[in-house]
Amino acid sequence: MKRRRFVAGAIGTLSGITLASGQARADAPPVSRTQGWQPVPAPGSTPAAQLRRIAAAGPQLAWAVGEEGRAGPSQGRALAMVWNGSAWSKTDLSHLDYAGRLSDVAGTSAGAAWSVGLPAGNASPLLRWDGTTWREAEFPGKGEPGVRLESVAVGPDQRVWICGSRDGAARLLLGEGQKWRWLEPLPVASASLYRIVLRAPNEVWVSGDQASGGGWSGLVARWNGTWTVLPPIAGARLSVSDVHAAAPDDVWAVGADAGVGGPPGRPGNPVLAHWDGTAWTRVQPGFTVGALSGIAADAQGRAAWISGWNYQDQSRSTYLRRDGSTWSVVRGPANAAPAPYLNDVTPIPGTAGFWSAGMTSPTPAPPTAAYTERFGT
Numbered sequence: 090m091k092r093r094r095f096v097a098g099a100i101g102t103l104s105g106i107t108l109a110s111g112q113a114r115a116d117a118p119p120v121s122r123t124q125g126w127q128p129v130p131a132p133g134s135t136p137a138a139q140l141r142r143i144a145a146a147g148p149q150l151a152w153a154v155g156e157e158g159r160a161g162p163s164q165g166r167a168l169a170m171v172w173n174g175s176a177w178s179k180t181d182l183s184h185l186d187y188a189g190r191l192s193d194v195a196g197t198s199a200g201a202a203w204s205v206g207l208p209a210g211n212a213s214p215l216l217r218w219d220g221t222t223w224r225e226a227e228f229p230g231k232g233e234p235g236v237r238l239e240s241v242a243v244g245p246d247q248r249v250w251i252c253g254s255r256d257g258a259a260r261l262l263l264g265e266g267q268k269w270r271w272l273e274p275l276p277v278a279s280a281s282l283y284r285i286v287l288r289a290p291n292e293v294w295v296s297g298d299q300a301s302g303g304g305w306s307g308l309v310a311r312w313n314g315t316w317t318v319l320p321p322i323a324g325a326r327l328s329v330s331d332v333h334a335a336a337p338d339d340v341w342a343v344g345a346d347a348g349v350g351g352p353p354g355r356p357g358n359p360v361l362a363h364w365d366g367t368a369w370t371r372v373q374p375g376f377t378v379g380a381l382s383g384i385a386a387d388a389q390g391r392a393a394w395i396s397g398w399n400y401q402d403q404s405r406s407t408y409l410r411r412d413g414s415t416w417s418v419v420r421g422p423a424n425a426a427p428a429p430y431l432n433d434v435t436p437i438p439g440t441a442g443f444w445s446a447g448m449t450s451p452t453p454a455p456p457t458a459a460y461t462e463r464f465g466t
Contacts, residue, residue, distance in 0.1 A: 204241065
């Protein structure tokens with residue numbers, strides 16, 4: 090069962106709030122434009138377009154994927170862009186036998202980047218970047234009904250980890266060279282996985298949600314040869330969109346709780362939670378209506394930035410930045426987009442910089458376009 094993720098928009102005003110230690114601070118001043126987030130044009134897509142995920146191999150190479158040409162509730166076409174150190178360019182995907190949305194991308198070098206997408210017909214694609222363009226790759230279960238590839242991670246050893254589902258169960262697909270194999274199912278009924286992240290060569294973390302009563306609760310689990318499933322993060326309709334594990338007892342999870350009832354597209358509540366090895370602690374993120382979408386770590390492996398969407402103040406992009414033991418709300422650049430919505434944030438290896446990606450408004454309908462921002466470098 091696939092859970093609904095809300096996307097909605099309206100202009101409002103965020104009042105200043107001061108929160109206690111252990112909570113995000115909304116009173117922190119914005120980072121200056123010269124040192125903070127800057128918009129970077131991502132031209133060439135057909136509205137409505139959005140970038141779902143972004144990954145970087147270094148300051149001269151990055152990838153971003155999503156969809157373009159979306160019309161109303163129907164799914165658009167696959168969209169992929171590449172960064173060459175000075176500009177984004179749209180890559181040609183017309184040679185691929187695939188028409189759906191790309192949902193994630195990961196890479197460590199020009200010849201070691203991968204992308205996955207949502208099913209179009211019976212096909213959930215696996216794509217590899219060959220240094221020039223994207224090519225389809227074979228894997229066990231390709232084309233089978235019910236096979237869904239959601240998220241991908243690539244390690245320094247170039248092993249490829251993918252989370253998704255096969256035979257009605259959430260699973261991992263592991264690629265080692267030319268060999269691919271599905272690992273044992275996640276031991277959770279009615280689970281959906283949305284993100285996979287690599288902590289160590291043989292340790293990955295996944296996040297998503299699981300059925301709970303008439304709704305669903307947040308799901309975080311670890312694979313290191315066997316599954317360890319953390320207690321669910323309770324909510325009415327709560328999904329975890331990203332997770333960062335600095336250690337097994339230092340895990341951050343972000344997402345949104347859509348709440349109970351309301352019309353389609355109803356804004357939910359942002360979710361920020363920390364696992365200390367014993368229990369989850371919910372942290373107030375500094376705004377009350379919206380979502381948190383991605384987490385990026387610094388060079389020391391500590392959670393550093395969170396991308397989000399503040400429904401009550403959509404004039405700029407919204408981030409949380411970690412300052413010691415607290416999180417502070419940071420605003421993106423002014424007048425960069427009508428009402429930017431961020432889907433992801435990622436570090437730029439070898440620098441102190443970061444990328445974020447999303448769309449120019451929270452509603453995926455024309456004239457919404459692909460959108461990126463960059464911090465630092």
